[in-house]
Structure formats: structure tokens, C-alpha cells
Amino acid sequence: MSAPSNPESVPSGPLTGRRILVVEDEYFLADDLQRHFVSLGAEIIGPVAYLDDAAEVLKADAPIDVALLDINVRSEMVFPLARLLRSRNVPFVFTTGYDKKSLGSEFMDVQVWEKPLDLPRLARSLTALMAGH
Numbered sequence: 253m254s255a256p257s258n259p260e261s262v263p264s265g266p267l268t269g270r271r272i273l274v275v276e277d278e279y280f281l282a283d284d285l286q287r288h289f290v291s292l293g294a295e296i297i298g299p300v301a302y303l304d305d306a307a308e309v310l311k312a313d314a315p316i317d318v319a320l321l322d323i324n325v326r327s328e329m330v331f332p333l334a335r336l337l338r339s340r341n342v343p344f345v346f347t348t349g350y351d352k353k354s355l356g357s358e359f360m361d362v363q364v365w366e367k368p369l370d371l372p373r374l375a376r377s378l379t380a381l382m383a384g385h
Contacts, residue, residue, distance in 0.1 A: 268293030319344035
């Protein structure tokens with residue numbers, strides 16, 4: 253697990269001051285997500301490639317504005333982490349290669365972004381999600 257990005261070196265942008273938890277086990281996608289959101293001013297928590305590490309972040313009560321959750325992380329489903337985020341009133345979206353039907357009824361209200369991701373559209377969506385939360 254990497255440390256949060258240094259907010260002093262973050263450029264100003266539409267996500268300035270926002271802390272985004274990224275749970276993604278695909279290295280290159282995690283790196284792309286981090287680079288893109290940092291370029292928009294966000295502080296990234298992670299990227300986290302293990303669900304146990306993500307749970308530790310939540311146990312530490314790190315402030316989180318929004319989370320991006322890969323549905324399947326190292327062959328584990330991310331739903332227990334999603335439930336924790338929901339219980340803390342932290343908005344989140346799923347990123348996945350699965351379709352929305354695989355979520356079941358519990359998470360049908362959560363946005364699902366299919367891979368490959370359109371990062372500019374995803375950033376706009378996250379901004380709107382946080383504004384409406």
C-alpha cells in the first residue's frame with residue numbers, strides 16, 4: 253500500500269482538496285487512476301491492491317471523500333468493504349469488467365464503470381457524486 257500523495261505538490265483542479273480511496277489490483281490501471289486524479293488536484297489514498305489493507309485504512313478513520321472500488325480484488329469480492337463505506341456515508345463507485353447484474357439488489361443504486369475506463373468522464377462523475385452527497 254502506498255502512502256497518500258503529498259498535497260503540497262498537487263496541482264489545483266476540479267478535485268482539489270478531495271481524498272479518493274482507490275482499491276484496484278491491476279497495477280497499470282491503478283497507476284493511471286492515481287496519475288489522472290492527482291493531475292486534477294485530488295489526494296489519493298492508495299492505490300490499495302488488497303482488501304485487508306483497504307479495511308485498515310477505514311479502521312484508521314482516514315477522511316475519505318469518495319472511493320473507487322474494483323469489484324474483484326485478487327479473487328475477493330469487494331462488497332464487505334462497500335458495506336463499510338456505506339455505513340460511514342462515504343460515496344463510492346464500482347469499476348469492473350463485470351456487468352451491473354452481478355451486483356445483486358443491494359448495490360443496484362451504485363454507479364458501475366466498466367473497464368476500460370474513460371478517466372475524464374469518471375472524474376466528472378465523481379465530482380458530481382461528491383457534490384450531490
